[in-house]
Amino acid sequence: MTQSHCVDLQWQTEITRLSGQPISLCYQCQRCTSGCLPAAHADYTPNQIIRLIQYGARERVLRSRAIWLCSSCYACDVRCPNGINISDVMDVLKEMAITGGLAPLEENAPLFHRLFVKDIRRRGRVHEAVLMARYKLRTGTLWDDLPLALRLYRRGKLPVLASTVKQKQTIRRLFHLAESSVKGGRTDQ
Amino acid sequence: MITRLSYYPGCSLKATGLEYDLSARAVCRELDVELTEVEDWNCCGATSAHSLNSFLGLSLPARNLAQVQKGGLDVVAPCAACYNRLRHAEYHLRRHGRMGTLLEKSLGFVFEDRVTVLTLPDLFVRRVGLETVLHRVTNKLNGLRLACFYGCLLVRPPRITGAIGQARDPDLLDRLVASLGAEPVQWSYKTECCGASQALTHPEVARAMVSRLLEAAREAGAEAVVTACPLCQSNLEMHGSTETGLPSFYFTELMGLAFNLPEAQRWFKMHLVDPTRCLACCRGSASTLLECK
Numbered sequence: 001m002t003q004s005h006c007v008d009l010q011w012q013t014e015i016t017r018l019s020g021q022p023i024s025l026c027y028q029c030q031r032c033t034s035g036c037l038p039a040a041h042a043d044y045t046p047n048q049i050i051r052l053i054q055y056g057a058r059e060r061v062l063r064s065r066a067i068w069l070c071s072s073c074y075a076c077d078v079r080c081p082n083g084i085n086i087s088d089v090m091d092v093l094k095e096m097a098i099t100g101g102l103a104p105l106e107e108n109a110p111l112f113h114r115l116f117v118k119d120i121r122r123r124g125r126v127h128e129a130v131l132m133a134r135y136k137l138r139t140g141t142l143w144d145d146l147p148l149a150l151r152l153y154r155r156g157k158l159p160v161l162a163s164t165v166k167q168k169q170t171i172r173r174l175f176h177l178a179e180s181s182v183k184g185g186r187t188d189q
Numbered sequence: 190m191i192t193r194l195s196y197y198p199g200c201s202l203k204a205t206g207l208e209y210d211l212s213a214r215a216v217c218r219e220l221d222v223e224l225t226e227v228e229d230w231n232c233c234g235a236t237s238a239h240s241l242n243s244f245l246g247l248s249l250p251a252r253n254l255a256q257v258q259k260g261g262l263d264v265v266a267p268c269a270a271c272y273n274r275l276r277h278a279e280y281h282l283r284r285h286g287r288m289g290t291l292l293e294k295s296l297g298f299v300f301e302d303r304v305t306v307l308t309l310p311d312l313f314v315r316r317v318g319l320e321t322v323l324h325r326v327t328n329k330l331n332g333l334r335l336a337c338f339y340g341c342l343l344v345r346p347p348r349i350t351g352a353i354g355q356a357r358d359p360d361l362l363d364r365l366v367a368s369l370g371a372e373p374v375q376w377s378y379k380t381e382c383c384g385a386s387q388a389l390t391h392p393e394v395a396r397a398m399v400s401r402l403l404e405a406a407r408e409a410g411a412e413a414v415v416t417a418c419p420l421c422q423s424n425l426e427m428h429g430s431t432e433t434g435l436p437s438f439y440f441t442e443l444m445g446l447a448f449n450l451p452e453a454q455r456w457f458k459m460h461l462v463d464p465t466r467c468l469a470c471c472r473g474s475a476s477t478l479l480e481c482k
Contacts, residue, residue: 071236073341075341112237117241165230171231175245178248
């Protein structure tokens with residue numbers, strides 16, 4: 001028997017440890033999925049993601065579109081009869097997909113998240129207008145929402161000056177610590 | 190009696206959610222709530238930081254809690270996402286597990302658990318009290334039918350927000366708008382997701398989610414949707430209101446309207462979708478303020 005036919009239980013153990021969630025308790029009732037609005041647009045539903053973790057299908061999960069369609073609304077957490085906080089599992093998977101370089105290239109969500117935290121790193125706060133412009137530029141959609149940007153500007157909602165945190169060194173320190181937590185493995189909670 | 194509180198505006202309230210900030214401050218002033226902005230606050234990271242790095246997702250809001258603790262006053266966070274992240278950080282600091290200890294160490298502070306993190310509806314219903322609100326109403330929103338939209342992060346997950354028993358069918362906003370003379374409608378989409386940042390990353394998915402929501406509000410007989418989150422409000426306005434013609438208000442704007450605050454007109458002009466249409470034909474005295482435009 002070759003190894004590829006075996007179920008890799010180690011990955012489930014790893015995700016269980018990192019997320020603190022009892023993944024093995026899932027009995028596929030699908031209550032999470034029936035409450036998940038974006039599931040209809042995803043390649044896998046939340047219950048399927050949990051099953052794939054149980055199977056140890058690491059690459060399939062980390063390359064999926066499903067984890068990026070999760071907007072952390074916590075509906076699945078409230079619904080699970082076995083107390084699995086699936087949103088926490090999703091966060092672990094997103095982090096793993098990014099650090100492992102497995103997030104699909106055509107997915108825009110990882111790019112958006114990265115630009116978002118970059119803005120925080122720079123100023124301690126997010127300047128929505130600059131963030132939107134950067135994101136639109138990188139996704140080649142800069143001109144799509146120009147009329148919208150103008151409407152926002154006219155309503156005083158796109159302030160030109162960015163506000164900044166005074167204690168920038170504290171923010172920078174948090175980023176350094178976050179980066180070392182990636183190198184040393186995720187800090188389980 | 191004056192209530193003194195810390196105020197955590199967050200990034201959106203300085204930009205796309207500007208009218209939420211202005212109306213929240215104005216309404217608080219009217220109800221003798223004195224707000225002091227959290228000293229040197231930083232972005233809470235929602236929802237990107239926690240999707241990328243668990244430590245970053247908690248340490249950014251934890252720094253704000255450290256700043257709030259220095260001030261010593263309870264804090265109110267109008268943005269549902271900011272509120273949710275602050276409560277997440279508080280949860281870990283309180284549990285004092287590995288993450289809680291790491292947060293304290295990296296921020297050089299000791300969490301004393303002295304201050305409470307509040308939502309704005311919490312503040313008005315539970316602290317100020319509906320009777321005080323009712324007393325201040327001079328311009329009843331007679332019979333305006335409203336669908337109160339709580340979204341996700343104000344109530345979920347209950348282990349973090351403490352909204353036990355309120356996670357599926359919350360009622361603070363409903364009670365609040367009822368005290369203004371409006372008529373909250375019963376509907377099943379109160380705590381659905383607006384799509385959050387999907388509006389940018391998967392616009393077609395967000396559009397489908399928002400359309401479903403607005404359709405449900407309309408079916409329940411609502412003339413407008415009421416929000417308590419800048420992201421919900423933006424998504425409803427940008428991805429649906431124009432199609433269904435159903436406007437959205439921040440609940441604080443409606444309070445300002447019911448309190449007869451003249452600046453309310455300025456807030457409504459900041460909307461992307463004109464919300465005054467439903468007020469113009471409103472059967473109450475509210476329409477007089479807006480001169481039936």
